[in-house]
Amino acid sequence: MQSGVFLSSTALTLLSDVALEEVLSAVQGSSSSKRKVSEASSTYAVGGEGEGEEGPSDLTVAQARKLVNGCSERPRKALRLISERGSTEVLTSDLESYVGLDEAGGLRGVYAALTRRTRNVTGDPDANLIWWDSDLTEEGSYRGRLSDMTVTSLRKVFGLD
Template identity: 35%
Template sequence: MTDQITLSAATVTLLSDACKAEIAAHLGLAPTSPLATPSTIAAVPDDGWDYAEFGLQAARAFLQGCSDRTKEVLALMVTEDSFSLRALEREAKAGESGLRGVWTGLTKRTRTITGDPSSALIIWDEVPEKGDFIGRLTPVTLDSFRRALAE
């Protein structure tokens, strides 16, 4: 079993450069790669939702309870830092609103893993002029799913 420690972005900013470098080395990051700080983390809206932050172990557990279709859509979602809902529907060969069951499954699984009934996995930003939505995950969750899906 792997140990897990979670540090908030605010806490990371308080660490010395040497400490940040040591943590980065243990995580297998390039020595020149900065750890995420508030200036490098995409803003998470303060809209009343608790956006899930899954580490690698939580992402693995999440995937164990997902259907193949949900895993396929998740893999498409994490190829980039964000995704267009309409483009994702096309890539997944689903019609408009054709992924409704996947969204329901993702929401239920997120709330099961977090134990939080108001937890959400996807941060949605509307693109009003296009009738589309842009979805994204928190940076930690995005990285964890990328790694878990690659295993």
């Protein structure tokens, strides 16, 4: 029998970058990690089988409208890109190129705002708009996914469907 520890996405937000890197390395069984740890903290809901999470939240059109209307310029711009693409898959590199990096060289504030707004709109403290893979792509980007329903709802909000 194997034992383990469950860390919620909320608990991950409390870890330092170094601690997060060590946890992710331990989970993956590797001794070194080439992650962008500053981007991989709590703003990413890291998914995988058997973690007790089911994936990205399904937002109705009304919820998507509240999400978009409550966002500032940069998170709204990220939602616009996702909507225009019409795909449930999103790459951090695409968002970085489209929205632009913040002063810290990332989009951590954008991801945090989207997560906070999603949780507010859904009333679920564990809700996540984007479900991020824990592995980097070959290009050094994280791949995330949204639910089909959420993408469809966002497209309607932006008048694309």
